Amino acid sequence: MPLVRIDINQGRSGDQVRRISDAIHDAILAEYRIPERDLFHILTQHGDGEIRAQDAGLGFERTNDVVMIQIFTQGGRTQEAKSALFARIAAALGEIGVEGVNVFIGYVENGPGDWSFGFGRSQYMNGELVIPKR
Numbered sequence: 001m002p003l004v005r006i007d008i009n010q011g012r013s014g015d016q017v018r019r020i021s022d023a024i025h026d027a028i029l030a031e032y033r034i035p036e037r038d039l040f041h042i043l044t045q046h047g048d049g050e051i052r053a054q055d056a057g058l059g060f061e062r063t064n065d066v067v068m069i070q071i072f073t074q075g076g077r078t079q080e081a082k083s084a085l086f087a088r089i090a091a092a093l094g095e096i097g098v099e100g101v102n103v104f105i106g107y108v109e110n111g112p113g114d115w116s117f118g119f120g121r122s123q124y125m126n127g128e129l130v131i132p133k134r
Contacts, residue, residue, distance in 0.1 A: 001115065001132065002028055002073040003040045009064050010045045016096075017043055020067060023092035031085040032077070034132075053104055066102040067093060074132065075109035082107055 004024060008017070021041045029036060053066045069089065090103045112124035112131045123129040 001034065001038050001040070002032075002071050003042070004028075004072075005042045005044070005068075005070040007044050007046060007051060007068040007070075009051055009066065010047055011064070012045070017045070019096045020093065020098070023096055024069060024089055027085060027088040027092045028071075031081065031088050060101050062102050062104075063099070065098060066104060067098055069103070069105045070108065071105065072108045072110065074112060074115075077109075 006021060006024065008020065012020075021043055025039055025041065028034060051066060051068060053062050053068060055062065071085075086105050086107075089105060090100050093103055094100060113122055115122065115124055117123050117129070121128065124131050
């Protein structure tokens with residue numbers, strides 16, 4: 001059920017964009033063991049200068065190939081689980097040519113009442129969906 005926003009600079013082919021999305025989804029599947037069809041990705045390509053990503057003082061330089069990832073998901077996972085996910089995403093993206101220096105991940109947690117999967121209903125709260133166990 002994670003909602004994943006993926007922001008990249010223009011210049012990648014449709015196939016490359018799909019491979020980025022698939023790599024991230026495969027990493028989430030492997031680490032969090034969610035259902036395969038639990039896929040909610042928003043992929044946005046930006047024009048020149050619309051993504052600015054520096055190094056937060058870590059001493060490295062990103063390139064124009066930066067992949068900015070925001071993961072919105074229910075809270076309750078351990079820091080160990082989140083760190084494993086971050087590493088798995090970076091490794092998966094590395095396998096398709098995205099350097100680790102260009103992988104930026106922001107992780108946002110919320111609760112079951114913060115989601116509606118359609119029809120304006122809160123499916124976790126009204127019992128249509130079971131709240132995932134951790």
